[in-house]
Amino acid sequence: MEMVKMTYREALKQGIREALLNDERVFLMGEDVGHYGGAFAVSKGLLQEFGAERIMDVPLSESGFVGAGIGAAMAGMKPIVEVMTVNFSLLAMDQIINNAATLLHMSGGQLNVPLVIRMGCGIGRQLAAQHSHSWEPYFAHVPGLVVLSAGTHEDARGMLLTALKSPDPVILFEYTFMLNMEKEIASDAGAMDITKAKVRRDGKDITLITYGNGVYKSLEAAEELSSQGIEVEVIDLRILRPMDEETFLASVAKTHRALVVEDAWRSGGMAAEVFSRIIEKVFFELDAPLQRLCGVEVPIPYPRHLEEASVPQSQDIVSTIRKMMGL
Amino acid sequence: MVFLRAEGFLGASLEWDKEWLPQIYKIHMEKRAKEKKVSPGEQERHLLYQMMLIRRFEEKSAEQYTKEKIRGFLHLYIGEEAVAVGVTQALSDEDYVLSTYREHGHALAKNMDSGAIMAEMYGKLEGCSKGRGGSMHLFDANINFYGGNAIVAGHLPMDVGMALASKKQQKNIITCCFFGEGAAAEGEFHEAMNLAALWQVPVLFVCENNLYAMGTALKYTHAMQDLEKKGGAYEIEAYAVDGMDLIAVSKAANDAVKYIKTNNRPYFLVCNTYRFRPHSMFDAELYRDKKEVEEWKKKDPIPKYQQHLINKKLLSKKQIDEMEKQIEAEIKKAVIFADEGSWEPIEDLTKFVYSGQKA
Numbered sequence: 001m002e003m004v005k006m007t008y009r010e011a012l013k014q015g016i017r018e019a020l021l022n023d024e025r026v027f028l029m030g031e032d033v034g035h036y037g038g039a040f041a042v043s044k045g046l047l048q049e050f051g052a053e054r055i056m057d058v059p060l061s062e063s064g065f066v067g068a069g070i071g072a073a074m075a076g077m078k079p080i081v082e083v084m085t086v087n088f089s090l091l092a093m094d095q096i097i098n099n100a101a102t103l104l105h106m107s108g109g110q111l112n113v114p115l116v117i118r119m120g121c122g123i124g125r126q127l128a129a130q131h132s133h134s135w136e137p138y139f140a141h142v143p144g145l146v147v148l149s150a151g152t153h154e155d156a157r158g159m160l161l162t163a164l165k166s167p168d169p170v171i172l173f174e175y176t177f178m179l180n181m182e183k184e185i186a187s188d189a190g191a192m193d194i195t196k197a198k199v200r201r202d203g204k205d206i207t208l209i210t211y212g213n214g215v216y217k218s219l220e221a222a223e224e225l226s227s228q229g230i231e232v233e234v235i236d237l238r239i240l241r242p243m244d245e246e247t248f249l250a251s252v253a254k255t256h257r258a259l260v261v262e263d264a265w266r267s268g269g270m271a272a273e274v275f276s277r278i279i280e281k282v283f284f285e286l287d288a289p290l291q292r293l294c295g296v297e298v299p300i301p302y303p304r305h306l307e308e309a310s311v312p313q314s315q316d317i318v319s320t321i322r323k324m325m326g327l
Numbered sequence: 328m329v330f331l332r333a334e335g336f337l338g339a340s341l342e343w344d345k346e347w348l349p350q351i352y353k354i355h356m357e358k359r360a361k362e363k364k365v366s367p368g369e370q371e372r373h374l375l376y377q378m379m380l381i382r383r384f385e386e387k388s389a390e391q392y393t394k395e396k397i398r399g400f401l402h403l404y405i406g407e408e409a410v411a412v413g414v415t416q417a418l419s420d421e422d423y424v425l426s427t428y429r430e431h432g433h434a435l436a437k438n439m440d441s442g443a444i445m446a447e448m449y450g451k452l453e454g455c456s457k458g459r460g461g462s463m464h465l466f467d468a469n470i471n472f473y474g475g476n477a478i479v480a481g482h483l484p485m486d487v488g489m490a491l492a493s494k495k496q497q498k499n500i501i502t503c504c505f506f507g508e509g510a511a512a513e514g515e516f517h518e519a520m521n522l523a524a525l526w527q528v529p530v531l532f533v534c535e536n537n538l539y540a541m542g543t544a545l546k547y548t549h550a551m552q553d554l555e556k557k558g559g560a561y562e563i564e565a566y567a568v569d570g571m572d573l574i575a576v577s578k579a580a581n582d583a584v585k586y587i588k589t590n591n592r593p594y595f596l597v598c599n600t601y602r603f604r605p606h607s608m609f610d611a612e613l614y615r616d617k618k619e620v621e622e623w624k625k626k627d628p629i630p631k632y633q634q635h636l637i638n639k640k641l642l643s644k645k646q647i648d649e650m651e652k653q654i655e656a657e658i659k660k661a662v663i664f665a666d667e668g669s670w671e672p673i674e675d676l677t678k679f680v681y682s683g684q685k686a
Contacts, residue, residue: 027495053495059525064518067484068491071502074473075423075492094515098478099485105679107466108457111473112682143680167682242681 002187008178011157011185012042012150016080018190019164020050023078026164029056029065030082030118039084040120040179062091066117070100070169073115078164086121086135086173100169101144112167116160122213122263123307124177129299132176132307134263136212137270139171140240146170147240148194151215153183155238158192166194175213194239197247203233206257206321209248209274211237213311214261221317230325240270245277252278256287257324263311266294288324293317368641374416374573375636376650378408378629381432383654384441385604387662388431388448388462392608396665397448400477401462404432406571406603409628410535411436411505413576414596417584418503418531421471423493425486425504428463428477429602433505437472439465441657442664451668458671459679479540480506480513483532487519490528490593501587503531509540511557512548523593524561530593531583532563535570537602542614558595570600571626574635601626 006014019026028043034057037044047055058065062083069081083089089096096117103111123132140147146168150156156174163170200215201222210218215236222232233255235248252258258278260271271292278290293312300310385403392401404411407429415436418424426433434444439455447454448462456466456475464475473489476482486504493500510516511534523530534554538545545552558565564586568579576598583594601623605612636642 059518059521061518061522063515064484064487064522067481067515067519068488068522071485071488071490072492072495073488074485075489075496077492077495079488094478094481095484098481099476103474104682106456106460106464107468107474107679108454108459109679110456110466110468146681 003184004187005182005184006153006157008153008156008175008181008183009040009042011153011189012160012174013044013046015157015160016043017046017049019080019161020046020054022161023164025076025078026080027054027056027077028080028082029058029069031058031060031084033057033082038082040176042179043082062088063095066092067095067099069115069117070095070103070113073113073169074103074111079115080160080164081115081117083117083119085131085176086119087130087133089117089119089135096139096145096169096171097142101142104168105144113169114164114167116163116166116170116172118160118172118174120174120176122175122177123300123311124175126302126304126307127300128302132300134212134295134311136173136240137264137268140243140270140273142241144168145241146194147173149173149211149238149240150175151210151212151236151238152200153181153185154189155192157185157189159194161191162194170194173212177213178216181216195244197238197244198236199233199247199251200236201232201234203231203255205231205255206259206324207233207235207248207251207255208259208261208317208321209235209237210261211240211270213263217312217314218261218317220314221321224314224318225321228322230321232321237270237274243273243277245281248274249278249282253282253285256285258286258290259317259321259324260290260292260294261312261317262292263295265297266292267297269294291320291324293320368636368639371636371641372646372650374412374577375629375632375642376654377412377436378573378632379650380441380654380657381408381411381435382629383658384435384444384661385431387658388445389604389608391445391448391662397462398450399461399463400428401448401608402429402606403602403604404429406623406627407535407537407600408432409573409576409632410533410570410598410600413573414503414505414531414533414580414598416577417580418501421498421500423471423473423486423489423500423502425473425476425482425489425502427479427482427506427510428475429507430465430475430505431462434465434467434472434475437470439467439470439472441661443467445661445665446668449665449668450670451665452671453664453668457679480510480515480519482506483510483515483519484522486530487522487526487528490523490530491526494526494528494591499588501529501531501584503533505533505535507540508534508536508538508545508554509548510534511554512540520557520561520563520593520595524563527592529587529591531580531587532593532595534595534597536597536599539602539606539615541606542610542612544614555595555597563593563595565595565597567597567599570598571623571628571631573628573632
């Protein structure tokens with residue numbers, strides 16, 4: 001398989017571009033997606049290629065344009081709505097939860113809302129307490145939404161394409177931290193499955209369950225631990241709702257230990273949900289207490305050293321796993 | 328036969344033939360259907376019928392509420408009938424309509440089946456939203472009626488999006504949305520107005536100003552109470568009309584629709600109206616004077632329009648009686664339909680969350 005080097009940003013852009021080429025009903029709208037080229041330069045050049053009908057700059061009206069995306073989806077279009085950061089999505093929460101997630105049910109199955117809302121999230125650029133959060137769990141709490149987390153370059157490239165085929169509203173989380181990160185991906189990478197979690201690395205000693213920014217950090221930690229004789233199985237949840245539990249339950253049944261790593265705040269995060277399912281379904285397989293490394297419960301601070309300290313780092317993962325293994 | 332001859336449809340030289348007569352009759356009826364005004368006063372009587380149907384349907388709903396057949400919130404449209412009927416008559420069947428939680432009138436005006444509405448309010452499977460929505464969430468995609476939206480102003484951005492889609496698809500249709508003056512204080516109203524004007528999409532914004540946002544009067548909620556003036560901030564053409572007068576509302580709505588179709592721009596129509604009943608069945612009406620309600624009842628749109636048609640010799644007392652009987656029968660049928668409806672099995676509880684029925 002031929003591999004090419006690509007930044008996470010480029011992977012996102014290629015996914016959007018392919019979606020626009022594939023289906024005339026697809027259009028992108030969001031703040032600064034057109035003339036500015038995207039707040040994080042993801043959509044740079046797309047306005048020139050596809051024109052203003054399909055790459056729509058919108059005013060700073062999160063509720064307004066997310067709602068308009070919902071309406072357009074109801075009426076037969078396939079909108080990709082970009083919300084600049086997850087922090088701004090709270091201004092559109094009414095539309096996302098009260099409308100997008102609810103209309104199918106409230107109408108007795110009559111109305112589908114096939115739209116994709118992309119949002120950047122997480123730390124990485126010292127953007128402080130109103131631009132840096134990881135709020136995947138807020139959305140994963142809501143029945144009716146499909147919640148995806150693109151923790152790798154191949155998912156950044158391909159999740160959107162499958163998401164646009166979903167008859168139901170999809171929230172797609174992208175990670176600011178990874179935008180400039182280069183990785184190798186297959187030159188023919190395309191649409192990715194959006195129903196199953198993925199084992200990113202096989203291991204027999206412990207199961208590490210993560211998503212988003214946690215994926216590469218966990219793989220890095222697993223690499224280091226491997227040199228110390230500990231084989232970590234790394235599972236990328238990918239789909240936070242509806243959650244694929246089979247993949248991690250099977251892994252825990254094999255390794256008998258589990259650690260969850262996430263950037264989101266600890267209380268009520270995805271770790272709590274994953275643990276509940278492990279306890280409900282495979283409790284007697286466990287040889288050690290479950291552990292989690294989550295975001296510290298503080299609004300994200302501005303200085304770099306504090307920003308980095310507010311989410312789990314690869315070295316934290318290494319030391320936690322060594323402890324869990326009794327080393 | 329008399330009917331056909333009276334219409335002057337068949338020439339005298341034609342001979343009756345049992346084979347082709349029904350065919351001729353069908354062609355004739357299709358031709359009649361194409362001409363909107365089929366006979367003098369028929370369209371007018373139809374609009375009166377719709378207003379009377381809404382009134383009686385709402386009275387029946389209140390009755391069924393006291394019998395505990397209908398539960399939850401029930402918001403009655405009594406007093407405001409001229410708005411739904413006057414605006415909807417200006418629309419085509421293909422046009423999209425979105426409404427609020429006080430939407431029974433709009434649904435009936437858009438020709439939703441009264442039985443399906445009553446069954447929905449009962450929570451029965453035979454309801455227009457399979458019972459999942461109730462009084463506040465009537466939906467029927469087949470007639471382009473998209474709710475029944477109970478977050479005040481929450482449907483306004485969707486409305487703009489539906490119009491945006493129809494513009495992109497080059498469909499010649501209008502999206503019409505009804506909302507109250509309470510919604511005009513929400514941010515989503517202003518965002519939607521700006522987007523609609525910016526994108527030049529075919530939206531008809533209809534503000535039903537009934538003077539109270541639940542129990543708080545207009546003067547306590549809007550700094551600028553001539554609501555139509557808000558259109559100016561977005562360069563949206565706007566007009567305020569007496570919402571208690573069907574003729575005035577119809578004319579204003581026809582003008583609005585013509586404007587939207589000619590200019591491909593949104594329009595803001597304010598209908599000044601009044602609800603005769605409390606906000607919902609829980610409302611003790613502590614915030615308004617009984618005298619005020621009585622004053623407004625003198626402006627009741629139904630007797631006013633009846634009198635107008637009688638004066639114009641388009642309606643007789645006998646015809647009113649016939650309409651009342653017809654409405655009584657329709658509502659009786661709706662109640663029986665709802666009473667005989669079925670409860671969705673609890674095993675189906677998690678249906679309609681995802682299209683593919685994922686848990």
